[in-house]
Amino acid sequence: MEIARPYLLFLGDVPDALAAKTAIGIVDWRKDWCIGQVRLEGCAADTGLPDMSVPEGAAAGARTFIIGAVNAGGRLPDHWVASVVEALDAGMDVASGLHVRLRDIPAIRDAAERNGRQLHDVRHSTMSFDTGKGSKRPGKRILAVGTDCSVGKKYTALAMDKAMNERGYNSSFCATGQTGVFISGRGVSLDAVIADFISGAAEWLSPATQEDHWQIIEGQGSLFHPSFAGVTLGLLHGSQPDGFIVCHEPTRTRMRGVETPLPTIQQVIDLTIQCGRLTNPDIRCVGIAVNTAALGDSEALAYLAKIGEQHGLPATDPVRYGMDVFVDKVSAEFGAP
Amino acid sequence: MEIARPYLLFLGDVPDALAAKTAIGIVDWRKDWCIGQVRLEGCAADTGLPDMSVPEGAAAGARTFIIGAVNAGGRLPDHWVASVVEALDAGMDVASGLHVRLRDIPAIRDAAERNGRQLHDVRHSTMSFDTGKGSKRPGKRILAVGTDCSVGKKYTALAMDKAMNERGYNSSFCATGQTGVFISGRGVSLDAVIADFISGAAEWLSPATQEDHWQIIEGQGSLFHPSFAGVTLGLLHGSQPDGFIVCHEPTRTRMRGVETPLPTIQQVIDLTIQCGRLTNPDIRCVGIAVNTAALGDSEALAYLAKIGEQHGLPATDPVRYGMDVFVDKVSAEFGAP
DSSP states (O other): OBOOSSEEEEEETOSSSGGGHHHHHHHHHHGGGEEEEEEOTTOOOOOSSOBOOHHHHHHTTOOEEEEOOOOGGGOOOHHHHHHHHHHHHTTOEEEEOSSSOGGGSHHHHHHHHHHTOOEEETTSOOOOOOOOOOOOOSSEEEEEEESSSSSSHHHHHHHHHHHHHHTTOEEEEEOOSHHHHHHHTBOOOGGGSBGGGHHHHHHHHSOOOOTTEEEEEOOOSOTTOTTTHHHHHHHHHHHOOSEEEEEEOTTOOBOTTSSOBOOOHHHHHHHHHHHHTTTOTTOEEEEEEEOOTTSOHHHHHHHHHHHHHHHTSOEEOHHHHOSHHHHHHHHHHHOOO | OBOOSSEEEEEETOSSSGGGHHHHHHHHHHGGGEEEEEEOTTOOOOOSSOBOOHHHHHHTTOOEEEEOOOOGGGOOOHHHHHHHHHHHHTTOEEEEOSSSOGGGSHHHHHHHHHHTOOEEETTSOOOOOOOOOOOOOSSEEEEEEESSSSSSHHHHHHHHHHHHHHTTOEEEEEOOSHHHHHHHTBOOOGGGSBGGGHHHHHHHHSOOOOTTEEEEEOOOSOTTOTTTHHHHHHHHHHHOOSEEEEEEOTTOOBOTTSSOBOOOHHHHHHHHHHHHTTTOTTOEEEEEEEOOTTSOHHHHHHHHHHHHHHHTSOEEOHHHHOSHHHHHHHHHHHOOO
16 A cells, blocks of 8 residues: 555544544654645634645645544544545545545545545455465564553654664665554555455565664554554554654553553563564664653653663653664674664 | 354365365364365365255355355456355455455445445455554463474464363464464454554554453464564564463574574573563463474473473473463463353
8 A cells, every 4th residue: 555645635524632632643753745735614623734624735735635534433534535636636635544445435435436446444454365384584574562552652763763874874664554554655554454454465565675774663563462462563563663662651550451461571571572583583672662651750751761771771751761782782783773 | 243143165266185185174173063065076175065056055144155265366357256246245254365355346246336345355454443552451372483484383272272162161262364264154364454553453462351261362473473573563562471382383593484494492482471461461471383294203202301391381282282281281280261
C-alpha cells in the first residue's frame, strides 16, 4: 500500500484536538507532505496548515485526501460523505484509518469507481502476505517495544529515525499502525492482518536493504499484554531487530484496558531478547524511552538517571530530552555512520 | 459457528487417502456424527462409511454436507460444484475448510440463498470477537503445545479429551483448526482470525464453565516457529491453561517450512510457563507426547523413558501407548474426578 503525496487533510467538524490526532501526527512529522486542511463548520481542531476547500486543495496539487479525524465509534458520519465524494470527483485518492471501510459506503465506492481512484482503508488489509520465513536478511533494524500499549512506541521510532538521519545514518521509518502508515506513505496496520501472516507482514514491512541502512520499526502492543502479545511476538520475529528500545510510562500500574499488572522494564528486556534471538541471535537493548509527562523536571531527570543506572542503558524522554543518548549507544554498539 | 449434525462427508474424486484426511479425521473421532460418504467416480479414498448419493444422505437425515477432501491448491474443482449445489437443494448446510470461500462461487452462493441454508467456511472467520481480557475464568483447561507445527497437537488434545472422559472427568475438546472444528462441531480456525483478536478468539473458544469441567484445547504452531509464534502466544494467553502437554517429533531437526532449528523440549516447557503465567500463574506441564512412528518398539520405549526421566514428567506416544500416564498426572496434580 503506497499512498500518493501530497496530502490534503480532512478534519471534519470534530470537537477537539484529540479527535484529530491522526492529522496532527502527520503534520508533526511530515508537514512538507501536506498541502492544507479541510475543516467543516464547527471544527475545533487545527493542524496549523492553511484552510482550503476541496477544489482549492485539488488545484494546489493534492493527490490523496486523508481522513485525519475520528468520530466517536470510528464511523464516518453521513455529513462527511459529501466531502469525500467531492475529493474523489476532484481526482484525489482517499485514505482512512477508521474502523468502517470506505468501500462499504455506496456513494464513496461509486465515486471511486466513476473516477478510477483508489480507496486506502489502512485499518483493513486487503494485501496478501507470505508467511514469515525467519531467515536473516541484509540491513540493520531497530524495533520499539513497550511495557504496555500506548506508551510512545510510534513517537520513539519516528524520533529515532529523525535523530539517526541527523547524525548521518541512512535510516527510514517502518509503520505498523494507521497514523504511522500515513506518516511513512507505506505500510500496514499489523493488528488488522490475518493471524497466520503477522511475522510475514513484518518481514514485508522491513525488507532486505543495504547493510548500512537502518530500518526503525514502529512497535505494537506488548509481550506482556494479554490482548495483543501475539501481534507483538509476530512483529518481533518478523522484524528481527538488531537493537530495540523499551518504551515505558512510569505512572501506569495496570496494562491498558485489562486488569493485568504492568511488567517491569527488566522483564520486557529479558523476554524480548529471549524471544527475539529466534530470528536474530545478536539482538540487544539500546535504550529505555520514558514518557515523563506526569513528572516535574527534576523528578523526571532523577527517574531517568535511576533507571538508566539500574539497567546499564541510556534512558531518556524522547519528547523532553531528545534521542542523542540512544544514537550514541547505537554508534558504540554498531559503529558510527 | 455451530455446524449442524449429522454430517454427510464428500470425498470428491481425490486420488489418495491423504487428500481426504479431513474426512478420515472426522470419522476417526466422531463416526457416530456421520451418516455416510459421497464419492465421485475415480475416488481412491475411503472412510469406511456407507457410500450414498446426496439424495440418499438427505433422506437419511444428514444436515451438513462436509467437503472432507482437498484438491491441489485448496481450490474447489468445477466438477465438485454440482454436488455442493445438490446438497443445498436437498436442504443441507455446507461446510468447507478449503482456502477458497464457498460464498465466492456464484452457483453455490445462489443455491444457499435460494434454499436458506448456511455456508460454513471454517478457514475464513466472519465472526466478530472481543479483544482478549486476560481475566481468570472458571473451569480447568489443558492446552497442547509443540516443539513445532504438525507434531500431533490435535491428536493429543482429542486423545486426552477421550481418555479423561473415560476416566470419569467431565471434559470437552476445543478446536482451533479446520478439521478440529468439524470434529467438535464448533470453533474457529485461529490462524484465520484478525491478529488483534487472537487471544479474544481463544477466550471465546474456551469460555467460563463449571469448576470441575476440563476444556482440552487444540494447539497451533509453536512459540519457537518464526512464522506462527504470534498465533501460539495469543492462544496460550487466551486459553490460560492450568496444564499443558508438549508434543514432539524426535526425528525432526528444523522447524517445518523454515531453516530455524528445533527447540528443545525443555525450552518449550520453560517459555510456555514464563509466558503462560501472565494469565494463569499456576500453569504447569503435565506431560510430553511424542510421535514415535519413526522408531522401533524398543527404541520408542527407551526414548520415552529417557525424556520422561530427564524432565521429571510422564512421556508417552498417544497413538502407540495411550494417555493413561497423562491422566494419572492430572489426577495427582489437580485431584481425581
